[in-house]
Amino acid sequence: MITSLSSTELPPTHCNTPQQRAEREAATQVLLNQRAAATDPAERQRLLEDVVELNIEIARGIARRYRNRGAEADDLEQVACLALVKAASGYQLDSGTPFIAYAVPTIRGEIKRYFRDSTWTVRIPRRLQELQGAITTKVPVLEQQLNRQPTTEEIAEYLGATVEEIDEARAAKGCFNVLSLDRPSATDDGLTLADALPAPPDREVEHLETLDQLAPLLERLDDRSRRILHLRFVETKSQSQIGEAIGCSQMQVSRLLKATLERLRAQLDINTVAA
Known part of the structure:
Protein backbone atom coordinates (compact mmCIF):
# COMPACT_ATOMS: atom_id res chain seq x y z
CA MET A 1 0.00 0.00 0.00
CA ILE A 2 1.27 3.46 -0.91
CA THR A 3 1.55 5.65 2.18
CA SER A 4 3.33 8.70 0.78
CA LEU A 5 3.76 10.34 -2.57
CA SER A 6 5.84 13.22 -3.85
CA SER A 7 4.92 15.50 -6.74
CA THR A 8 7.61 13.86 -8.89
CA GLU A 9 5.92 10.46 -8.44
CA LEU A 10 2.48 11.47 -9.71
CA PRO A 11 1.04 9.30 -12.52
CA PRO A 12 0.28 10.97 -15.87
CA THR A 13 -2.79 13.20 -16.00
CA HIS A 14 -3.85 11.77 -19.38
CA CYS A 15 -5.24 8.32 -18.58
CA ASN A 16 -6.12 6.06 -21.50
CA THR A 17 -6.52 2.68 -19.78
CA PRO A 18 -8.41 1.38 -16.73
CA GLN A 19 -5.08 0.67 -15.06
CA GLN A 20 -3.89 4.25 -15.52
CA ARG A 21 -7.18 5.57 -14.17
CA ALA A 22 -6.93 3.26 -11.17
CA GLU A 23 -3.39 4.52 -10.54
CA ARG A 24 -4.64 8.11 -10.74
CA GLU A 25 -7.40 7.37 -8.24
CA ALA A 26 -4.95 5.65 -5.87
CA ALA A 27 -2.49 8.54 -6.11
CA THR A 28 -5.32 11.02 -5.50
CA GLN A 29 -6.35 9.18 -2.35
CA VAL A 30 -2.74 9.23 -1.10
CA LEU A 31 -2.43 12.96 -1.68
CA LEU A 32 -5.73 13.66 0.04
CA ASN A 33 -4.68 11.56 3.01
CA GLN A 34 -1.39 13.46 3.19
CA ARG A 35 -3.28 16.74 3.08
CA ALA A 36 -5.65 15.65 5.85
CA ALA A 37 -2.66 14.78 8.05
CA ALA A 38 -0.67 17.94 7.26
CA THR A 39 -0.77 20.89 9.66
CA ASP A 40 1.31 23.41 7.74
CA PRO A 41 -0.98 25.61 5.57
CA ALA A 42 1.61 25.85 2.79
CA GLU A 43 1.97 22.07 2.68
CA ARG A 44 -1.82 21.59 2.60
CA GLN A 45 -2.07 24.05 -0.28
CA ARG A 46 0.70 22.29 -2.21
CA LEU A 47 -1.02 18.93 -1.80
CA LEU A 48 -4.33 20.43 -2.91
CA GLU A 49 -2.65 21.77 -6.04
CA ASP A 50 -1.16 18.33 -6.70
CA VAL A 51 -4.64 16.77 -6.50
CA VAL A 52 -6.02 19.35 -8.92
CA GLU A 53 -3.12 18.95 -11.33
CA LEU A 54 -3.46 15.18 -11.27
CA ASN A 55 -7.18 15.31 -12.11
CA ILE A 56 -7.23 18.40 -14.33
CA GLU A 57 -8.03 16.44 -17.49
CA ILE A 58 -11.28 15.26 -15.90
CA ALA A 59 -12.37 18.89 -15.53
CA ARG A 60 -11.24 19.82 -19.04
CA GLY A 61 -12.98 16.82 -20.55
CA ILE A 62 -16.29 17.69 -18.89
CA ALA A 63 -15.96 21.33 -19.97
CA ARG A 64 -15.46 20.24 -23.59
CA ARG A 65 -18.83 18.50 -23.53
CA TYR A 66 -20.58 21.83 -22.97
CA ARG A 67 -18.94 23.78 -25.78
CA ASN A 68 -20.95 25.45 -28.54
CA ARG A 69 -23.86 26.18 -26.22
CA GLY A 70 -23.49 29.94 -26.01
CA ALA A 71 -20.57 30.22 -23.56
CA GLU A 72 -16.88 30.75 -24.30
CA ALA A 73 -14.74 27.61 -24.09
CA ASP A 74 -12.17 29.32 -21.85
CA ASP A 75 -14.88 30.35 -19.40
CA LEU A 76 -16.26 26.83 -19.26
CA GLU A 77 -12.82 25.39 -18.56
CA GLN A 78 -12.22 27.93 -15.82
CA VAL A 79 -15.54 27.05 -14.17
CA ALA A 80 -14.72 23.35 -14.41
CA CYS A 81 -11.26 23.81 -12.89
CA LEU A 82 -12.62 25.88 -10.01
CA ALA A 83 -15.22 23.17 -9.44
CA LEU A 84 -12.42 20.61 -9.31
CA VAL A 85 -10.73 22.67 -6.59
CA LYS A 86 -14.05 22.76 -4.75
CA ALA A 87 -14.39 18.99 -5.06
CA ALA A 88 -10.84 18.37 -3.83
CA SER A 89 -11.42 20.68 -0.86
CA GLY A 90 -14.78 19.20 0.09
CA TYR A 91 -14.14 15.49 -0.51
CA GLN A 92 -14.58 13.32 2.59
CA LEU A 93 -12.02 10.55 2.83
CA ASP A 94 -14.31 8.40 4.97
CA SER A 95 -17.21 8.57 2.49
CA GLY A 96 -16.27 5.30 0.80
CA THR A 97 -16.80 6.94 -2.61
CA PRO A 98 -13.99 7.22 -5.19
CA PHE A 99 -12.84 10.78 -5.74
CA ILE A 100 -13.87 10.74 -9.41
CA ALA A 101 -17.43 9.72 -8.43
CA TYR A 102 -17.58 12.81 -6.22
CA ALA A 103 -15.73 15.20 -8.53
CA VAL A 104 -17.64 14.54 -11.76
CA PRO A 105 -21.12 15.51 -10.47
CA THR A 106 -19.59 18.48 -8.63
CA ILE A 107 -17.99 19.79 -11.83
CA ARG A 108 -21.08 19.17 -13.93
CA GLY A 109 -23.26 20.88 -11.34
CA GLU A 110 -21.07 23.99 -11.30
CA ILE A 111 -21.07 24.21 -15.11
CA LYS A 112 -24.85 23.89 -15.25
CA ARG A 113 -25.16 26.53 -12.54
CA TYR A 114 -22.91 28.79 -14.61
CA PHE A 115 -25.18 28.39 -17.62
CA ARG A 116 -28.23 29.03 -15.49
CA ASP A 117 -26.92 32.10 -13.70
CA SER A 118 -24.41 33.72 -16.06
CA THR A 119 -25.35 33.23 -19.70
CA TRP A 120 -28.69 34.98 -19.97
CA THR A 121 -28.70 38.22 -21.96
CA VAL A 122 -31.87 39.29 -20.12
CA ARG A 123 -32.01 38.52 -16.41
CA ILE A 124 -35.13 36.61 -15.40
CA PRO A 125 -35.95 34.96 -12.06
CA ARG A 126 -34.34 31.58 -11.45
CA ARG A 127 -37.76 30.03 -10.97
CA LEU A 128 -38.67 30.96 -14.54
CA GLN A 129 -35.32 29.74 -15.84
CA GLU A 130 -35.92 26.34 -14.25
CA LEU A 131 -39.54 26.32 -15.39
CA GLN A 132 -38.48 27.02 -18.98
CA GLY A 133 -36.20 23.99 -18.82
CA ALA A 134 -39.04 21.87 -17.41
CA ILE A 135 -41.33 22.96 -20.25
CA THR A 136 -38.73 21.85 -22.77
CA THR A 137 -38.03 18.44 -21.18
CA LYS A 138 -41.28 17.40 -19.51
CA VAL A 139 -44.10 18.74 -21.69
CA PRO A 140 -43.30 16.22 -24.50
CA VAL A 141 -44.01 13.48 -21.95
CA LEU A 142 -47.38 15.08 -21.18
CA GLU A 143 -48.13 15.31 -24.90
CA GLN A 144 -47.54 11.57 -25.24
CA GLN A 145 -49.83 10.85 -22.28
CA LEU A 146 -52.63 13.01 -23.68
CA ASN A 147 -51.92 12.14 -27.32
CA ARG A 148 -52.43 15.82 -28.17
CA GLN A 149 -51.08 19.28 -27.46
CA PRO A 150 -51.78 20.12 -23.79
CA THR A 151 -53.42 23.37 -22.84
CA THR A 152 -51.58 25.98 -20.80
CA GLU A 153 -53.74 25.04 -17.79
CA GLU A 154 -52.80 21.37 -18.16
CA ILE A 155 -49.11 22.24 -18.43
CA ALA A 156 -49.31 24.41 -15.33
CA GLU A 157 -50.99 21.64 -13.34
CA TYR A 158 -48.51 19.05 -14.62
CA LEU A 159 -45.49 21.16 -13.62
CA GLY A 160 -46.94 22.46 -10.37
CA ALA A 161 -46.94 26.07 -11.56
CA THR A 162 -49.46 28.79 -12.28
CA VAL A 163 -50.75 29.69 -15.72
CA GLU A 164 -49.09 33.10 -15.34
CA GLU A 165 -45.70 31.49 -14.65
CA ILE A 166 -46.03 29.27 -17.71
CA ASP A 167 -46.81 32.30 -19.87
CA GLU A 168 -43.87 34.23 -18.42
CA ALA A 169 -41.48 31.31 -18.94
CA ARG A 170 -42.58 30.97 -22.54
CA ALA A 171 -42.17 34.70 -23.07
CA ALA A 172 -38.60 34.46 -21.74
CA LYS A 173 -37.67 31.92 -24.38
CA GLY A 174 -34.82 33.30 -26.45
CA CYS A 175 -33.22 35.26 -23.63
CA PHE A 176 -30.41 32.73 -23.53
CA ASN A 177 -27.18 34.01 -25.04
CA VAL A 178 -26.89 32.51 -28.52
CA LEU A 179 -24.60 33.02 -31.46
CA SER A 180 -25.58 33.51 -35.07
CA LEU A 181 -25.23 30.34 -37.13
CA ASP A 182 -23.75 32.50 -39.89
CA ARG A 183 -20.86 33.50 -37.66
CA PRO A 184 -17.50 32.13 -38.89
CA SER A 185 -16.26 29.15 -36.92
CA ALA A 186 -13.03 29.19 -34.97
CA THR A 187 -11.29 27.17 -37.68
CA ASP A 188 -9.58 28.62 -40.75
CA ASP A 189 -11.41 26.46 -43.28
CA GLY A 190 -14.10 29.03 -44.15
CA LEU A 191 -16.91 27.12 -42.41
CA THR A 192 -19.71 28.90 -40.59
CA LEU A 193 -20.77 27.99 -37.08
CA ALA A 194 -23.69 26.04 -38.52
CA ASP A 195 -21.25 23.94 -40.60
CA ALA A 196 -19.16 23.22 -37.53
CA LEU A 197 -21.96 22.17 -35.19
CA PRO A 198 -20.96 19.00 -33.31
CA ALA A 199 -22.59 15.65 -33.74
CA PRO A 200 -24.97 14.41 -31.04
CA PRO A 201 -23.30 13.43 -27.73
CA ASP A 202 -21.39 10.17 -27.87
CA ARG A 203 -23.29 7.95 -25.47
CA GLU A 204 -20.51 5.37 -25.56
CA VAL A 205 -18.10 7.92 -24.09
CA GLU A 206 -20.58 8.73 -21.34
CA HIS A 207 -20.98 5.04 -20.59
CA LEU A 208 -17.21 4.66 -20.33
CA GLU A 209 -17.10 7.54 -17.86
CA THR A 210 -19.75 5.87 -15.68
CA LEU A 211 -17.91 2.56 -15.87
CA ASP A 212 -14.72 4.35 -14.88
CA GLN A 213 -16.43 5.52 -11.69
CA LEU A 214 -18.12 2.17 -11.11
CA ALA A 215 -15.03 -0.05 -11.36
CA PRO A 216 -13.55 0.68 -7.90
CA LEU A 217 -16.98 0.29 -6.30
CA LEU A 218 -17.40 -3.16 -7.83
CA GLU A 219 -14.03 -4.20 -6.43
CA ARG A 220 -15.32 -3.53 -2.92
Whole structure:
Protein backbone atom coordinates (compact mmCIF):
# COMPACT_ATOMS: atom_id res chain seq x y z
CA MET A 1 0.00 0.00 0.00
CA ILE A 2 1.27 3.46 -0.91
CA THR A 3 1.55 5.65 2.18
CA SER A 4 3.33 8.70 0.78
CA LEU A 5 3.76 10.34 -2.57
CA SER A 6 5.84 13.22 -3.85
CA SER A 7 4.92 15.50 -6.74
CA THR A 8 7.61 13.86 -8.89
CA GLU A 9 5.92 10.46 -8.44
CA LEU A 10 2.48 11.47 -9.71
CA PRO A 11 1.04 9.30 -12.52
CA PRO A 12 0.28 10.97 -15.87
CA THR A 13 -2.79 13.20 -16.00
CA HIS A 14 -3.85 11.77 -19.38
CA CYS A 15 -5.24 8.32 -18.58
CA ASN A 16 -6.12 6.06 -21.50
CA THR A 17 -6.52 2.68 -19.78
CA PRO A 18 -8.41 1.38 -16.73
CA GLN A 19 -5.08 0.67 -15.06
CA GLN A 20 -3.89 4.25 -15.52
CA ARG A 21 -7.18 5.57 -14.17
CA ALA A 22 -6.93 3.26 -11.17
CA GLU A 23 -3.39 4.52 -10.54
CA ARG A 24 -4.64 8.11 -10.74
CA GLU A 25 -7.40 7.37 -8.24
CA ALA A 26 -4.95 5.65 -5.87
CA ALA A 27 -2.49 8.54 -6.11
CA THR A 28 -5.32 11.02 -5.50
CA GLN A 29 -6.35 9.18 -2.35
CA VAL A 30 -2.74 9.23 -1.10
CA LEU A 31 -2.43 12.96 -1.68
CA LEU A 32 -5.73 13.66 0.04
CA ASN A 33 -4.68 11.56 3.01
CA GLN A 34 -1.39 13.46 3.19
CA ARG A 35 -3.28 16.74 3.08
CA ALA A 36 -5.65 15.65 5.85
CA ALA A 37 -2.66 14.78 8.05
CA ALA A 38 -0.67 17.94 7.26
CA THR A 39 -0.77 20.89 9.66
CA ASP A 40 1.31 23.41 7.74
CA PRO A 41 -0.98 25.61 5.57
CA ALA A 42 1.61 25.85 2.79
CA GLU A 43 1.97 22.07 2.68
CA ARG A 44 -1.82 21.59 2.60
CA GLN A 45 -2.07 24.05 -0.28
CA ARG A 46 0.70 22.29 -2.21
CA LEU A 47 -1.02 18.93 -1.80
CA LEU A 48 -4.33 20.43 -2.91
CA GLU A 49 -2.65 21.77 -6.04
CA ASP A 50 -1.16 18.33 -6.70
CA VAL A 51 -4.64 16.77 -6.50
CA VAL A 52 -6.02 19.35 -8.92
CA GLU A 53 -3.12 18.95 -11.33
CA LEU A 54 -3.46 15.18 -11.27
CA ASN A 55 -7.18 15.31 -12.11
CA ILE A 56 -7.23 18.40 -14.33
CA GLU A 57 -8.03 16.44 -17.49
CA ILE A 58 -11.28 15.26 -15.90
CA ALA A 59 -12.37 18.89 -15.53
CA ARG A 60 -11.24 19.82 -19.04
CA GLY A 61 -12.98 16.82 -20.55
CA ILE A 62 -16.29 17.69 -18.89
CA ALA A 63 -15.96 21.33 -19.97
CA ARG A 64 -15.46 20.24 -23.59
CA ARG A 65 -18.83 18.50 -23.53
CA TYR A 66 -20.58 21.83 -22.97
CA ARG A 67 -18.94 23.78 -25.78
CA ASN A 68 -20.95 25.45 -28.54
CA ARG A 69 -23.86 26.18 -26.22
CA GLY A 70 -23.49 29.94 -26.01
CA ALA A 71 -20.57 30.22 -23.56
CA GLU A 72 -16.88 30.75 -24.30
CA ALA A 73 -14.74 27.61 -24.09
CA ASP A 74 -12.17 29.32 -21.85
CA ASP A 75 -14.88 30.35 -19.40
CA LEU A 76 -16.26 26.83 -19.26
CA GLU A 77 -12.82 25.39 -18.56
CA GLN A 78 -12.22 27.93 -15.82
CA VAL A 79 -15.54 27.05 -14.17
CA ALA A 80 -14.72 23.35 -14.41
CA CYS A 81 -11.26 23.81 -12.89
CA LEU A 82 -12.62 25.88 -10.01
CA ALA A 83 -15.22 23.17 -9.44
CA LEU A 84 -12.42 20.61 -9.31
CA VAL A 85 -10.73 22.67 -6.59
CA LYS A 86 -14.05 22.76 -4.75
CA ALA A 87 -14.39 18.99 -5.06
CA ALA A 88 -10.84 18.37 -3.83
CA SER A 89 -11.42 20.68 -0.86
CA GLY A 90 -14.78 19.20 0.09
CA TYR A 91 -14.14 15.49 -0.51
CA GLN A 92 -14.58 13.32 2.59
CA LEU A 93 -12.02 10.55 2.83
CA ASP A 94 -14.31 8.40 4.97
CA SER A 95 -17.21 8.57 2.49
CA GLY A 96 -16.27 5.30 0.80
CA THR A 97 -16.80 6.94 -2.61
CA PRO A 98 -13.99 7.22 -5.19
CA PHE A 99 -12.84 10.78 -5.74
CA ILE A 100 -13.87 10.74 -9.41
CA ALA A 101 -17.43 9.72 -8.43
CA TYR A 102 -17.58 12.81 -6.22
CA ALA A 103 -15.73 15.20 -8.53
CA VAL A 104 -17.64 14.54 -11.76
CA PRO A 105 -21.12 15.51 -10.47
CA THR A 106 -19.59 18.48 -8.63
CA ILE A 107 -17.99 19.79 -11.83
CA ARG A 108 -21.08 19.17 -13.93
CA GLY A 109 -23.26 20.88 -11.34
CA GLU A 110 -21.07 23.99 -11.30
CA ILE A 111 -21.07 24.21 -15.11
CA LYS A 112 -24.85 23.89 -15.25
CA ARG A 113 -25.16 26.53 -12.54
CA TYR A 114 -22.91 28.79 -14.61
CA PHE A 115 -25.18 28.39 -17.62
CA ARG A 116 -28.23 29.03 -15.49
CA ASP A 117 -26.92 32.10 -13.70
CA SER A 118 -24.41 33.72 -16.06
CA THR A 119 -25.35 33.23 -19.70
CA TRP A 120 -28.69 34.98 -19.97
CA THR A 121 -28.70 38.22 -21.96
CA VAL A 122 -31.87 39.29 -20.12
CA ARG A 123 -32.01 38.52 -16.41
CA ILE A 124 -35.13 36.61 -15.40
CA PRO A 125 -35.95 34.96 -12.06
CA ARG A 126 -34.34 31.58 -11.45
CA ARG A 127 -37.76 30.03 -10.97
CA LEU A 128 -38.67 30.96 -14.54
CA GLN A 129 -35.32 29.74 -15.84
CA GLU A 130 -35.92 26.34 -14.25
CA LEU A 131 -39.54 26.32 -15.39
CA GLN A 132 -38.48 27.02 -18.98
CA GLY A 133 -36.20 23.99 -18.82
CA ALA A 134 -39.04 21.87 -17.41
CA ILE A 135 -41.33 22.96 -20.25
CA THR A 136 -38.73 21.85 -22.77
CA THR A 137 -38.03 18.44 -21.18
CA LYS A 138 -41.28 17.40 -19.51
CA VAL A 139 -44.10 18.74 -21.69
CA PRO A 140 -43.30 16.22 -24.50
CA VAL A 141 -44.01 13.48 -21.95
CA LEU A 142 -47.38 15.08 -21.18
CA GLU A 143 -48.13 15.31 -24.90
CA GLN A 144 -47.54 11.57 -25.24
CA GLN A 145 -49.83 10.85 -22.28
CA LEU A 146 -52.63 13.01 -23.68
CA ASN A 147 -51.92 12.14 -27.32
CA ARG A 148 -52.43 15.82 -28.17
CA GLN A 149 -51.08 19.28 -27.46
CA PRO A 150 -51.78 20.12 -23.79
CA THR A 151 -53.42 23.37 -22.84
CA THR A 152 -51.58 25.98 -20.80
CA GLU A 153 -53.74 25.04 -17.79
CA GLU A 154 -52.80 21.37 -18.16
CA ILE A 155 -49.11 22.24 -18.43
CA ALA A 156 -49.31 24.41 -15.33
CA GLU A 157 -50.99 21.64 -13.34
CA TYR A 158 -48.51 19.05 -14.62
CA LEU A 159 -45.49 21.16 -13.62
CA GLY A 160 -46.94 22.46 -10.37
CA ALA A 161 -46.94 26.07 -11.56
CA THR A 162 -49.46 28.79 -12.28
CA VAL A 163 -50.75 29.69 -15.72
CA GLU A 164 -49.09 33.10 -15.34
CA GLU A 165 -45.70 31.49 -14.65
CA ILE A 166 -46.03 29.27 -17.71
CA ASP A 167 -46.81 32.30 -19.87
CA GLU A 168 -43.87 34.23 -18.42
CA ALA A 169 -41.48 31.31 -18.94
CA ARG A 170 -42.58 30.97 -22.54
CA ALA A 171 -42.17 34.70 -23.07
CA ALA A 172 -38.60 34.46 -21.74
CA LYS A 173 -37.67 31.92 -24.38
CA GLY A 174 -34.82 33.30 -26.45
CA CYS A 175 -33.22 35.26 -23.63
CA PHE A 176 -30.41 32.73 -23.53
CA ASN A 177 -27.18 34.01 -25.04
CA VAL A 178 -26.89 32.51 -28.52
CA LEU A 179 -24.60 33.02 -31.46
CA SER A 180 -25.58 33.51 -35.07
CA LEU A 181 -25.23 30.34 -37.13
CA ASP A 182 -23.75 32.50 -39.89
CA ARG A 183 -20.86 33.50 -37.66
CA PRO A 184 -17.50 32.13 -38.89
CA SER A 185 -16.26 29.15 -36.92
CA ALA A 186 -13.03 29.19 -34.97
CA THR A 187 -11.29 27.17 -37.68
CA ASP A 188 -9.58 28.62 -40.75
CA ASP A 189 -11.41 26.46 -43.28
CA GLY A 190 -14.10 29.03 -44.15
CA LEU A 191 -16.91 27.12 -42.41
CA THR A 192 -19.71 28.90 -40.59
CA LEU A 193 -20.77 27.99 -37.08
CA ALA A 194 -23.69 26.04 -38.52
CA ASP A 195 -21.25 23.94 -40.60
CA ALA A 196 -19.16 23.22 -37.53
CA LEU A 197 -21.96 22.17 -35.19
CA PRO A 198 -20.96 19.00 -33.31
CA ALA A 199 -22.59 15.65 -33.74
CA PRO A 200 -24.97 14.41 -31.04
CA PRO A 201 -23.30 13.43 -27.73
CA ASP A 202 -21.39 10.17 -27.87
CA ARG A 203 -23.29 7.95 -25.47
CA GLU A 204 -20.51 5.37 -25.56
CA VAL A 205 -18.10 7.92 -24.09
CA GLU A 206 -20.58 8.73 -21.34
CA HIS A 207 -20.98 5.04 -20.59
CA LEU A 208 -17.21 4.66 -20.33
CA GLU A 209 -17.10 7.54 -17.86
CA THR A 210 -19.75 5.87 -15.68
CA LEU A 211 -17.91 2.56 -15.87
CA ASP A 212 -14.72 4.35 -14.88
CA GLN A 213 -16.43 5.52 -11.69
CA LEU A 214 -18.12 2.17 -11.11
CA ALA A 215 -15.03 -0.05 -11.36
CA PRO A 216 -13.55 0.68 -7.90
CA LEU A 217 -16.98 0.29 -6.30
CA LEU A 218 -17.40 -3.16 -7.83
CA GLU A 219 -14.03 -4.20 -6.43
CA ARG A 220 -15.32 -3.53 -2.92
CA LEU A 221 -18.30 -5.88 -3.29
CA ASP A 222 -18.16 -9.38 -1.86
CA ASP A 223 -17.60 -12.28 -4.25
CA ARG A 224 -21.25 -13.37 -4.29
CA SER A 225 -22.54 -9.89 -5.16
CA ARG A 226 -20.00 -9.53 -7.96
CA ARG A 227 -20.93 -12.96 -9.31
CA ILE A 228 -24.65 -12.11 -9.28
CA LEU A 229 -23.98 -8.89 -11.21
CA HIS A 230 -21.77 -10.74 -13.69
CA LEU A 231 -24.38 -13.45 -14.30
CA ARG A 232 -27.19 -10.90 -14.66
CA PHE A 233 -25.59 -8.16 -16.74
CA VAL A 234 -22.71 -9.90 -18.53
CA GLU A 235 -24.12 -13.37 -19.14
CA THR A 236 -27.74 -12.03 -19.13
CA LYS A 237 -28.99 -14.90 -16.99
CA SER A 238 -32.48 -14.83 -15.50
CA GLN A 239 -32.90 -14.60 -11.75
CA SER A 240 -33.98 -18.26 -11.65
CA GLN A 241 -30.84 -19.31 -13.54
CA ILE A 242 -28.70 -17.22 -11.20
CA GLY A 243 -30.34 -18.90 -8.21
CA GLU A 244 -29.48 -22.32 -9.60
CA ALA A 245 -25.89 -21.22 -10.21
CA ILE A 246 -25.24 -19.88 -6.71
CA GLY A 247 -27.55 -22.18 -4.76
CA CYS A 248 -30.40 -19.97 -3.58
CA SER A 249 -33.99 -19.11 -4.50
CA GLN A 250 -35.11 -16.69 -7.16
CA MET A 251 -36.59 -14.47 -4.43
CA GLN A 252 -33.26 -14.31 -2.63
CA VAL A 253 -31.50 -13.41 -5.87
CA SER A 254 -34.03 -10.62 -6.43
CA ARG A 255 -33.44 -9.17 -2.96
CA LEU A 256 -29.65 -9.44 -3.24
CA LEU A 257 -29.62 -7.86 -6.69
CA LYS A 258 -31.86 -5.01 -5.61
CA ALA A 259 -29.79 -4.28 -2.49
CA THR A 260 -26.52 -4.32 -4.45
CA LEU A 261 -27.80 -1.98 -7.16
CA GLU A 262 -29.25 0.44 -4.60
CA ARG A 263 -25.91 0.55 -2.79
CA LEU A 264 -24.02 1.23 -6.03
CA ARG A 265 -26.47 3.94 -7.06
CA ALA A 266 -26.11 5.65 -3.69
CA GLN A 267 -22.31 5.55 -3.85
CA LEU A 268 -22.23 6.82 -7.41
CA ASP A 269 -24.78 9.54 -6.70
CA ILE A 270 -26.12 8.51 -10.07
CA ASN A 271 -29.03 10.94 -10.04
CA THR A 272 -26.62 13.86 -9.92
CA VAL A 273 -24.33 12.42 -12.57
CA ALA A 274 -27.18 11.82 -14.97
CA ALA A 275 -28.74 15.23 -14.42
